[in-house]
Amino acid sequence: MNIGQAAKASGVSAKMIRYYEQTGLIPKADRRDSGYRDYSPGDVNMLRFIRRARDLGFAVTEINELLNLWRDRSRHSADVKRIAQSHIFELQDRIKGLNQMVDTLQGLVSCCAGDDRPDCPIIADLEEPSSGSALPAPASVGIGRLRHRP
Known part of the structure; x- marks a missing residue:
């Protein structure tokens, strides 16, 4: 085909x-x-x-490992499980980072009056350097990988 x-x-x-x-x-x-x-x-x-x-x-490198194991009929399922378990830990870290982002944004939104005045804590926080933010900065979560869908 x-x-x-x-x-x-x-x-x-x-x-x-x-x-x-x-x-x-x-x-x-x-x-x-x-x-x-x-x-x-x-x-x-x-x-x-x-x-x-x-x-x-799964990342392309992980898929390559999984493909090699898939083709290998003498593989050990422990090797497959190790890759999957590692991926679970990575996903949990990314979820934690996303939840931190949500918490930060919810805190900023709750501080914003959302009226006709120009003062806005959201804008004020965004213009601050990361280390100077009033609210904690979220951990990096690999957003680029989250968006990729073939």
């Missing part, structure tokens, strides 16, 4: 399939005589695996 069909069947965009090939996450597809990529049912299954792992928030 061509890349469009593989994308539709796997739920991974053609752009991401090309990216995964370029980075070596998946092997380069076979080519037809016409030069078009040709994907097998096994390739689509691998793309579905990647899509599910991305949906669970």
Whole structure:
């Protein structure tokens, strides 16, 4: 099947399939005589695996490890569990950081009159250097990773 069909069947965009090939996450597809990529049912299954792992928030490096374990029928489930447990800890840290952001913003919003006056504690806090903020600065939570959805 061509890349469009593989994308539709796997739920991974053609752009991401090309990216995964370029980075070596998946092997380069076979080519037809016409030069078009040709994907097998096994390739689509691998793309579905990647899509599910991305949906669970695994990083590409973690997915690469999981793919290697998936292909290795003599793997130890302890190795898979270790990767998943590490990812859980990372997600919990990110959730903690997001909750700190919510708490900070809720505190600022509750201090703001929200009227016609120009004085605003939200603006005042944003213009302060991080260390000078009246409210605690949230921990870094990797917002860029939270936004990426192939």
